[in-house]
Amino acid sequence: xxxxxxxxxxxxxxxxxxxxxxxxxxxxxxxxxxxxxxxxxxxxxxxxxxxxxxxxxxxxxxxxxxxxxxxxxxxxxxxxxxxxxxxxxxxxxxxxxxxxxxxxxxxxxxxxxxxxxxxxxxxxxxxxxxxxxxxxxxxxxxxxxxxxxxxxxxxxxxxxxxxxxxxxxxxxxxxxxxxxxxxxxxxxxxxxxxxxxxxxxxxxxxxxxxxxxxxxxxxxxxxxxxxxxxxxxxxxxxxxxxxxxxxxxxxxxxxxxxxxxxxxxxxxxxxxxxxxxxxxxxxxxxxxxxxxxxxxxxxxxxxxxxxxxxxxxxxxxxxxxxxxxxxxxxxxxxxxxxxxxxxxxxxxxxxxxxxxxxxxxxxxxxxxxxxxxxxxxxxxxxxxxxxxxxxxxxxxxxxxxxxxxxxxxxxxxxxxxxxxxxxxxxxxxxxxxxxx
Amino acid sequence: xxxxxxxxxxxxxxxxxxxxxxxxxxxxxxxxxxxxxxxxxxxxxxxxxxxxxxxxxxxxxxxxxxxxxxxxxxxxxxxxxxxxxxxxxxxxxxxxxxxxxxxxxxxxxxxxxxxxxxxxxxxxxxxxxxxxxxxxxxxxxxxxxxxxxxxxxxxxxxxxxxxxxxxxxxxxxxxxxxxxxxxxxxxxxxxxxxxxxxxxxxxxxxxxxxxxxxxx
Numbered sequence: 001x002x003x004x005x006x007x008x009x010x011x012x013x014x015x016x017x018x019x020x021x022x023x024x025x026x027x028x029x030x031x032x033x034x035x036x037x038x039x040x041x042x043x044x045x046x047x048x049x050x051x052x053x054x055x056x057x058x059x060x061x062x063x064x065x066x067x068x069x070x071x072x073x074x075x076x077x078x079x080x081x082x083x084x085x086x087x088x089x090x091x092x093x094x095x096x097x098x099x100x101x102x103x104x105x106x107x108x109x110x111x112x113x114x115x116x117x118x119x120x121x122x123x124x125x126x127x128x129x130x131x132x133x134x135x136x137x138x139x140x141x142x143x144x145x146x147x148x149x150x151x152x153x154x155x156x157x158x159x160x161x162x163x164x165x166x167x168x169x170x171x172x173x174x175x176x177x178x179x180x181x182x183x184x185x186x187x188x189x190x191x192x193x194x195x196x197x198x199x200x201x202x203x204x205x206x207x208x209x210x211x212x213x214x215x216x217x218x219x220x221x222x223x224x225x226x227x228x229x230x231x232x233x234x235x236x237x238x239x240x241x242x243x244x245x246x247x248x249x250x251x252x253x254x255x256x257x258x259x260x261x262x263x264x265x266x267x268x269x270x271x272x273x274x275x276x277x278x279x280x281x282x283x284x285x286x287x288x289x290x291x292x293x294x295x296x297x298x299x300x301x302x303x304x305x306x307x308x309x310x311x312x313x314x315x316x317x318x319x320x321x322x323x324x325x326x327x328x329x330x331x332x333x334x335x336x337x338x339x340x341x342x343x344x345x346x347x348x349x350x351x352x353x354x355x356x357x358x359x360x361x362x363x364x365x366x367x368x369x370x371x372x373x374x375x376x377x378x379x380x381x382x383x384x385x386x387x388x389x390x391x392x393x394x395x396x397x398x399x400x401x402x403x404x405x406x407x408x409x410x411x412x413x414x415x416x417x418x419x420x421x422x423x424x425x426x427x428x429x430x431x432x433x434x435x436x
Numbered sequence: 437x438x439x440x441x442x443x444x445x446x447x448x449x450x451x452x453x454x455x456x457x458x459x460x461x462x463x464x465x466x467x468x469x470x471x472x473x474x475x476x477x478x479x480x481x482x483x484x485x486x487x488x489x490x491x492x493x494x495x496x497x498x499x500x501x502x503x504x505x506x507x508x509x510x511x512x513x514x515x516x517x518x519x520x521x522x523x524x525x526x527x528x529x530x531x532x533x534x535x536x537x538x539x540x541x542x543x544x545x546x547x548x549x550x551x552x553x554x555x556x557x558x559x560x561x562x563x564x565x566x567x568x569x570x571x572x573x574x575x576x577x578x579x580x581x582x583x584x585x586x587x588x589x590x591x592x593x594x595x596x597x598x599x600x601x602x603x604x605x606x607x608x609x610x611x612x613x614x615x616x617x618x619x620x621x622x623x624x625x626x627x628x629x630x631x632x633x634x635x636x637x638x639x640x641x642x643x644x645x646x647x648x649x650x651x652x
Binding site for chain 2: 325328
């Protein structure tokens, strides 16, 4: 027990005199200063921006000021992160870079809705009290150091102003100064100084730990945007992986099988059909069988590859959907108006949605005709409609196919709406973003 | 017959060369990409080019693009597309300028050497060779427009074989019926589709394809 107390006490006393403490105190100085200045800049710009925006004439200038404030907040955030990394050795990862839109208005809009910047603003605002405590911790330690020097100051300089007391400073909230009139008194002041340094160092550590957490929470990548980013990556990565698998199949197994079929054909060609020797006839039969198997295997592989990634998708959705419709058992027509090309992952999801919906209609609707309509809309939306003139009554809740589609589509924030009154017609609308 | 081959897989390229040389044809050049194809055709002016669709650099539809360019620049050279897939949109693009001297076959078809060679010869002579898969896709695509609905199943079979580019005797052999029966079917098809009968194979195919591709 005693051993423990001694150890803890030792730590309390020793820790302030380490390199790290020097860094922490330096951070209190720079970080605190940056905090105070950042707060002022932010508040002033926002106050100006908002007041000016309130008057009609100033709206434009006000918005520009707000944009400027957000831009500066982002920069301030970067500064705070750098300080924390340099002095606190605390790695706060940089958030996503700003994605400017096309055109001035889009750019302005993105700036005003820049989540990273707004979080940096909130950091700047919360940082003010933190900065005060940091600066206070620095003051404690500074005064402490000053007090510690008193015995030597007394010895070196006091004879010059004999009789006048030395004034020991005490930091707020202790208030007031203490006059020291004798050398032993300075020893007492030095002791108090040591206590102040220890207190300052620990206060700095404490408040810096809080600041670190704050910076990590508000200046790093947010959980939400991090999740969005990784989800996009996962969706795109799996689409790319499927594409790779299909390509490998095409360049590997499919190509070799085609070559095999060709060689078998050439071998078969060398055997004349008229040669009735039993051995030749047997070889001919075997070759024929081998050839049929090779061709069947090619057909199987083709279906498999198409299920993994339809090759026509490489040239865009319109062509791929046309081929898809052409293989439908119920006559299907496609109308496609696609503006900017969607991301590959979105194209893949759209294609398989269309395939599933056409298959559903074929199985359950007793329709005479299927219409597939795909178009891009303003605001980066891709809309796929699959309509049939069948008996209706499709239910998203009961059809496991539709539920599965809804799940698949929701991985990219898409939506499925089903309108299928009894007696038809059935219209299934799939809405997807252009980017995963 | 003088042939240029464009195929990026060396195994298939060598196989094709051997197959065609075996049957007495001359291979002027065998290249692995679309650019090489255009250069080789410009240099050798072959009767026909066998073109793989997926070739470097993008491995998507280089072959199709090169084939379309060939059709523009060297109308005298037949083009046989040779692919692992039949894509309806590719067929449509390929047939846009007419069906003369055009072929589109699955790579599987090379298993039957004699049929493959005769398809190639047909294309070289300005005829047509479409994969049964292409034909069935075109059929399905055109079904909703009616007209074909009035055909009997047998007439559909005959029309499909016609669309593949076969002659009456070829159809007769394929269906194991007499030549006269085929002629009767063909005449009936033309009258049902409202097309004037014609003797030459090529105009027949053109007419059929024209009908298949015509808008609703």
